[in-house]
Amino acid sequence: MSQIQPSPVVLIGDIVASRQSKDRRALHRAVERALADTNERVEHVEPLEITVGDEFQGVYPHLGAALDAALRTRVALRPAAESRYGLGRGATTTLDKARGIKDGPAWWAAREAIVDVEKLATRAALEHVHTAYRLAEGESDDPGTALAVDAALLCQDHMVGSLSERSGRLLKGLLDGMTQRDLATAEGITPSAVSQRVRADGLAVIVRCHDLLKDLR
Structure with missing residues (x-):
């Protein structure tokens, strides 16, 4: 019996407090580099692309790929910018291909999901929360999975948001497959x-959490 293919997962991301940047041109270039790096490393249906303002979006074949993309992009952008992500599973439609609507x-x-993240981050105790996952209404995926993923993301986001600049670089290197000796050099x-x-x-914990999450379908 053939398995039913899961619905795709949409990722919407944006830059936090981008208007406060002293060099928005440099910030834009940093976002372009981060998205290009993620697109090269993560399987996608539609690559991450900058849309309007400081927002970007992409579509992934399964949940694990979308989670992989969100973490990689956030880590690649820090410390130049902080970013937040909303992931949604369900059907997608293109209304205007030429305009990308x-x-x-x-x-x-x-x-x-991204609106919920923005609201949560206004609470001091949850200021490092930057990623959330939601199921579209009527989607057949297990609701318990969505709750478990959000719980994991709360912990992962807090750990990533608490990292120093150097530890952030080390985490990116580990995610990219570098050895500790390579990182030391x-x-x-x-x-x-x-x-x-x-x-x-806790970098090894973040990487292990990431490895488990990216296998989700």
């Missing part, structure tokens, strides 16, 4: 210093 339940769910520090940061900042 999209519609459908997955887009509505992703928009709901790149940072100009000893392998022992890298190992200490990996343990103290």
Whole structure:
């Protein structure tokens, strides 16, 4: 019996407090580089592209790929900018291909998710929360999975948001498959210093969480 293909997952992202940037041109270039890096590394249906203002969006074949893209892009953008993400699973429709106008339940769910993230982040205790996942109405995916994913994202986001600039670079390197020895050379520090940061900042925990989440269909 053939398995039913899961609905695609839409990712909507935007830059937090982008208007406060002192060099918006440099910020725009940083976003372009981050999106290009993610598009090269993560399987997609539609690549991440800048749309209007400081927003970008893409479509992924399954939940794990969308989660992979969200974390990679957030880490690549820090510390130049902080970013937030709404993921929505459901049907998608293109209303105007030439203008890139999209519609459908997955887009509505992703928009709901990013609005919820923005609201949560106004609370001091949840200021590092930057990613949420929502199912479109009527979607057949297990609602329990959505709740479990959001719980994992709360913890992952808090850990990522608490990282220093150097630890953020180390995390990106680990996500890209670099060894701790490679990272030590790149940072100009000893392998022992890298190992200490990996343990103290929970980088291995973030990577393991990411590896588990990106396998979700």
